[in-house]
Amino acid sequence: MISMDIALGLFSLFQTGLGVLGNSFLLGLYAITFFLGPRVRSIDLLLTHLALVNDVVLLFKGIPHTMATLGLTNFLDDVGCKLVFYFHKVARDLSLCTTCLLSSFQAMTLSPRSSRWAKLKARVPKCIVPLFLSCWAFCLLKNCMIVLYMKGPMENKNITGGQDFTYCAAVFPVSLGSAITILIVSLPDILCIGIMVGTSGYTVFVLYRHHQRVQYIHGNNLTTSDSTETRATRTILLLVFLFVSFYSLNSILILCIRYVPSYWVIHISAFLASCFPACSSFVLIVRDSHVYKYFLALW
Known part of the structure; x- marks a missing residue:
């Protein structure tokens, strides 16, 4: 079991380190191009924000989980657990909001000029910063x-009705009111997922219709290269x-941890939580x- 813990810890460390490296590279690249590079697209602001919050997710989820897997389970106290889980949840929700904004943007x-969304195209670049602040x-x-429910690892002994995260514990009061509160808090996440699914479906439809028109104009024997857009x-x-x-699978496993605590479910949930970032x-x-263009422009 010790060798398995070390293997899981090293894998978590590799996943976290690789993700932080990739997001930090994008942050540095976009930061330099804002001042020295070519003209930056409006969507690059969204991608920069996504890289930033994904870095925060990895730092506040991957590092504590790696330390706990390697045997350091008591490195956080009650206040530390509250802060770590609070900033992780905030960054995770911001990643959700940013991905939803990316899909909608x-x-x-891509929407045709005759559609209702066409009028919003010119306004979207001016709304990005206010949307960030609102999110x-x-x-x-x-x-x-979270500050009410999270507890330190030393307080996790002999606690019923809670979730064990190895290095911290979450204690939820068993009542109808708390269940309704959790459901209400989850509604924005469900709404964002619904918006992403809907806008992605619309985007696929627009791309399919565009592909059909290109085939009709140029004929089936002529291959056309994809545009940058x-x-x-x-x-x-x-x-x-x-x-x-990843979000859906991780949400299901979080529910499993609460009702059916398992060593492997905890580690798989942590792995899925860090996969997208x-x-x-x-x-x-x-x-x-555009990443290649920015990179080549700097060199």
Whole structure:
């Protein structure tokens, strides 16, 4: 069991380190291009914010979990657990909001001029910063209840009705009111997931219709290269798909931890919680042609 803990700890450390490296590379690249590089797109602000909050998710989730897996389970006290889980939840919700904004922004960008969304295209760049501030304020207020439920590891002994996260514990009062409160707090997350699914479906429909028109104009025998906008759209769709998949699976496992505590469920849940923050930066680095342009422009 000791060797298994070490293996899991090293894997968590590798996942966290690789993800922080990728997100930090994007943050540095976008920061330099803001001052020295070519003209920055409005969507780059969203991608920069996504890389920033993903770094925070990895730091406040991956590092404590790695330390706990390697045997350091009592390195946080009651206040430390509250702060670590609070900032992790805030960053996780901000990642959700940013991915939702990315999906909506790209759907507006691809929408035909005759659609209702076309009127919003010119206004969107001016609304990005206010949307960021609104998301930060909402997420900071939404997760205030964490300070009431999170407890230090030393307080996890002989506690019923709680969730064990190895290095911290969450104690939820068993009552109808608390269940309703948790449901109400989860509604914004469900709404964002619904918006992402809806806008992604609309985007796929627009791309499919565009592909059919191109085939009709040029004929089936002529292959046309994808435009930059199409490649960027497919990248955003891939990010949305990854986020929804990992977020849904992790949410299911969090419920399992509460009702059926398991050593492996805790570690798999932590792995899934860090998957999107760790891999999203590399999806952008590999698939987004603008990253290559920015990199080449700097050199």
